[in-house]
Amino acid sequence: xxxxxxxxxxxxxxxxxxxxxxxxxxxxxxxxxxxxxxxxxxxxxxxxxxxxxxxxxxxxxxxxxxxxxxxxxxxxxxxxxxxxxxxxxxxxxxxxxxxxxxxxxxxxxxxxxxxxxxxxxxxxxxxxxxxxxxxxxxxxxxxxxxxxxxxxxxxxxxxxxxxxxxxxxxxxxxxxxxxxxxxx
Amino acid sequence: xxxxxxxxxxxxxxxxxxxxxxxxxxxxxxxxxxxxxxxxxxxxxxxxxxxxxxxxxxxxxxxxxxxxxxxxxxxxxxxxxxxxxxxxxxxxxxxxxxxxxxxxxxxxxxxxxxxxxxxxxxxxxxxxxxxxxxxxxxxxxxxxxxxxxxxxxxxxxxxxxxxxxxxxxxxxxxxxxxxxxxxx
Numbered sequence: 001x002x003x004x005x006x007x008x009x010x011x012x013x014x015x016x017x018x019x020x021x022x023x024x025x026x027x028x029x030x031x032x033x034x035x036x037x038x039x040x041x042x043x044x045x046x047x048x049x050x051x052x053x054x055x056x057x058x059x060x061x062x063x064x065x066x067x068x069x070x071x072x073x074x075x076x077x078x079x080x081x082x083x084x085x086x087x088x089x090x091x092x093x094x095x096x097x098x099x100x101x102x103x104x105x106x107x108x109x110x111x112x113x114x115x116x117x118x119x120x121x122x123x124x125x126x127x128x129x130x131x132x133x134x135x136x137x138x139x140x141x142x143x144x145x146x147x148x149x150x151x152x153x154x155x156x157x158x159x160x161x162x163x164x165x166x167x168x169x170x171x172x173x174x175x176x177x178x179x180x181x182x183x184x
Numbered sequence: 185x186x187x188x189x190x191x192x193x194x195x196x197x198x199x200x201x202x203x204x205x206x207x208x209x210x211x212x213x214x215x216x217x218x219x220x221x222x223x224x225x226x227x228x229x230x231x232x233x234x235x236x237x238x239x240x241x242x243x244x245x246x247x248x249x250x251x252x253x254x255x256x257x258x259x260x261x262x263x264x265x266x267x268x269x270x271x272x273x274x275x276x277x278x279x280x281x282x283x284x285x286x287x288x289x290x291x292x293x294x295x296x297x298x299x300x301x302x303x304x305x306x307x308x309x310x311x312x313x314x315x316x317x318x319x320x321x322x323x324x325x326x327x328x329x330x331x332x333x334x335x336x337x338x339x340x341x342x343x344x345x346x347x348x349x350x351x352x353x354x355x356x357x358x359x360x361x362x363x364x365x366x367x368x
């Protein structure tokens with residue numbers, strides 16, 4: 001079977017908007033695959049792209065955030081991150097989130113690449129950055145309901161303490177980048 | 185401010201089910217934070233936990249899947265993975281998905297740890313596994329609308345070709361595991 005049929009895109013014959021507001025966009029598609037089979041409903045979330053930033057201060061200590069995460073229901077240690085605004089460059093979004101969440105400016109920002117956030121059911125990509133030489137230039141500029149405590153942590157130790165998939169992915173990518181840099 | 189107030193869980197004062205079916209569970213919470221501020225609506229998805237498996241065959245080649253991913257709208261190369269069934273152990277889910285998607289049985293399955301899938305807005309965790317010594321013992325056992333082509337790829341090269349966050353995270357974790365094993 002594998003020798004004959006190749007996976008190919010489905011045709012969307014109907015699409016219904018289930019929820020659409022500032023915080024979430026969810027649609028339900030009715031699709032037909034290459035074999036003529038109907039797939040319905042197939043739910044797709046349409047979030048903005050995301051950025052995650054491993055930020056290092058001028059002493060190469062990692063800048064981490066302690067914050068309440070309501071999906072998991074836990075207060076946890078994470079990285080700088082957020083959504084890319086409409087029309088915004090992901091790199092600018094990374095620097096903006098860094099400034100808003102920590103009050104820091106980076107001397108250097110390195111693009112570690114991007115991945116689909118969750119390609120089966122989401123349309124958005126996740127962009128990963130390493131920010132270096134960060135220093136505090138302003139106060140935090142948080143949304144009304146944000147409450148973020150900024151901590152500096154040992155970069156190596158932080159890896160074992162990161163608990164969120166995109167944060168750990170960014171940390172691992174950054175460590176590989178730094179290792180390759182040292183080796184070259 | 186950071187010295188006085190600590191992030192703490194919100195109190196959920198109302199919760200509404202927006203969508204609930206076999207494929208998605210979405211709720212909208214009305215929350216109150218420790219400062220008495222109201223956060224509403226706050227959307228939370230409640231997927232099952234997920235597993236992702238980097239599978240190696242008896243020659244240590246990676247077993248990868250070519251499949252259409254409708255969220256992203258692309259045919260892409262990925263790893264074995266899926267949802268954990270109700271009451272199922274994540275390790276058993278990993279072996280089940282391996283069997284269903286590739287027809288393979290593993291000689292060894294290694295738990296690489298788990299992370300929150302996306303702790304701001306999702307309740308579920310993502311579990312990462314390395315399966316070794318995999319060999320074909322059966323045909324694929326796919327859902328009606330699944331169309332998956334199984335490929336074997338060079339393990340090192342695969343890292344540069346993985347395009348989905350959880351897949352790349354699992355690959356990076358597995359590579360670190362194998363590197364540590366070689367060094368010990």
